[in-house]
Amino acid sequence: MKQTLFVALLTTAFGYSSMSLASEVDGHNFSLSKGKPDAGLCQFDVDQGKSFFDAESGKLWACGEAGWVYFESKSSLVCESSPTIDINQYQAWKKRSYTGGAEVSHNGRLYKARHWVNKEPGQTEAWELIDLYVGGPSSWSKLEQYHSGKDSVVYMGHVYKATAWSRNVNPSQEVLKSGWKRWKWVGEFECPE
Structure with missing residues (x-):
C-alpha cells in the first residue's frame, strides 16, 4: 500500500508523461515504460507468476504463457486495429x-x-x-x-x-x-x- 501511494504521489507531483516508473515487489525490479512492464522480465518459464500493480492505470500485470497480461484478462497480444482472422x-x-x-x-x-x-x-x-x-x-x-x-x-x-x-x-x-x-x-x- 505504501509503495502504491508513493507511486501515485510521485506521478501526481511530476505529471505522467512517458517516463519510466520502477518498483520492487517480492525482490523483483519491475519497470513500467509506455504503459506496460519491461518485456525482458517476462521472457522465460521461471518468470511466470511474477506480478506488478501499476497505480497509474490501475492494472494488475502478471507474467504468464501469453507474456504480460493485466487483470482485465486482456492479453498483450490483442491487437485492436490489426487485420485479424474473423x-x-x-x-x-x-x-x-x-x-x-x-x-x-x-x-x-x-x-x-x-x-x-x-x-x-x-x-x-x-x-x-x-x-x-x-x-x-x-x-x-x-x-x-x-x-x-x-x-x-x-x-x-x-x-x-x-x-x-x-x-x-x-x-x-x-x-x-x-x-x-x-x-x-x-x-x-x-x-x-
Missing part, C-alpha cells in the same frame, strides 16, 4: 471426421486439417494452428511442427524464429542453451500495423 466465419469444430484442408474454429482459434482427422484440434498434430493475425506469427504449440527459416511463433509475448525443424521444443528454454539451437529470439511481440 473466427466467426468458420464452422465450429464438432466431434466427427474431417478431410485434409478443412478449416474449423475451436476455443477461439482457427485450425486447418493437414489430412483426414477425427480428433480435437489442439490435441493432435493433424490440425495446423492458423496465424493469430493475417501474415503474423502463430502462438507456439507443443503439437505443431516448425520448419527452419519458415516459421515464427509467439510465446510469452516474445517472437521466436525456427532455425531448424522442431516439435515440442519450448522456444524460451531453447534460447538459453549454449551451442546449437532450434529457436532464435526475435524480440517482443508487437501488433502488425
